[in-house]
Amino acid sequence: MTAKRPRPIRSGKGRVDLDEAIYAEISRAILHGQLQAGTKLPEHKLAELFDVSRERIRKVLHRLAAERRLEVIPNRGTFVPRPSGDDVRVIYQAHRVFEAGIIELLVRTMDDSIMARLDAHLAAERDAARRGDRAESVRLSGAFHLLLVDALGNSELSRFSRELLSRSSVMVSVYEPAQSSVCAVDEHGALVDALRQRDLTKALALSREHYDHIEQRLKLDQAVPRHQDFAAVFRPVAASERRSRNR
Amino acid sequence: MTAKRPRPIRSGKGRVDLDEAIYAEISRAILHGQLQAGTKLPEHKLAELFDVSRERIRKVLHRLAAERRLEVIPNRGTFVPRPSGDDVRVIYQAHRVFEAGIIELLVRTMDDSIMARLDAHLAAERDAARRGDRAESVRLSGAFHLLLVDALGNSELSRFSRELLSRSSVMVSVYEPAQSSVCAVDEHGALVDALRQRDLTKALALSREHYDHIEQRLKLDQAVPRHQDFAAVFRPVAASERRSRNR
DNA sequence: TTCGCCAATAATGTGCACATTTTCTCAAGG
């Protein structure tokens, strides 16, 4: 590290984007299940990885902790949450309650353009399943539920939905590290059919059962705690590369 | 827990509580509508008020901003959000969607103890209304909706519900600063009746109309932006008093 | 060996100094 700088290396304006980039990168790693539950994220190590100050990492970690994506234990460190069985129950019940409300509104207010987008998404899911593209199937499966809530055009609902999905992603990677049991495309298709018929009761039941299936599958498996070299899962953010050239 | 160390000014564990106390105090002021929308919360002023370092205040403010309770504008400061008309629409739609999901579950799963708690709450609301206790009526009115979600015993749902309520509280204080148009007790009572009969359709309609009424009332009024001496609304937190004696 | 204690090391928590940016003040010029 340089001892004292006569001038600022970068203007202050770029720093906000830098924060955002680091935040997005860690969020992505969690959402994609690339960080094992229980993994510790030491501030020094991350600061070195992203080539920023420790304070900057600290701020991002605490922000993620406020969103329950990470867990900060005072004087101990920051960890990827290790969801308990009760956490699974809480999160999936929240998913069910939340989507029930979404469906109740969609049945009353959806239009053709929304149905068209849902149909297009189902086609993409079926195509990924036919090709056997597992990673894409997982991604689309989660995106289906986001599509439902985004159709309402409500930023608050979308934000909360993403927080829930982020947390269930960690659970999936904990409880089923090996097999790829994604949402069945058939269940998504049946739900869309019920929506098209504006059949509230049927749509509610299908959504509820859908999340029940996922939750049940999770509880069958056992958690396999293990350590992990987290450094490998992060992609470099733009600014860190830029600064690396100066050294 | 006893202080063994030669000279601990304060035990390190107390600091977490201190953060929490300041966070709770500002949250309370927002929830109670004691902070006018648009009010700036300067870091060094708050630091002086609570008698803590500016960094500590800073952390709390950014945490509240992450929950959308406050708004941080880079290099400008932290402000109580000034909700736009579209914000009102988004928040109250979120309320409706969210409570619809809650009701759908409550109708299927509630038991006598939950109904008893709801009845007791209604009695308290009616009592406050009869006594003309406006502040208590406002508080109980918001608490009714929290009681509904808390009945599910789901921390995630409760947390999100409180975030929403916190944001709508600011809106109420912005758009109707004078009159006390709280939730009508009758509407709460009718909703409880529908729940008791396990009438999903009726309960959904009542909840929806209830929030529609509140939102409509808000939109009739005009925002009255004005400055405010925020220092008067904060109560001292324990630790700040303790330290004040040393000066 | 194994347990427990203590020093050594590493990691987190925090106050502070200083850099950067914005806002305020005021006066000169159109």
Next chain:
DNA sequence: CCTTGAGAAAATGTGCACATTATTGGCGAA
């Protein structure tokens, strides 16, 4: 009178030093 701009003042942003706490490693006694 209004506008504009330069400098001062005030507020926010950030890196760093140091305090505090947890973890590790080692050493001696049962």
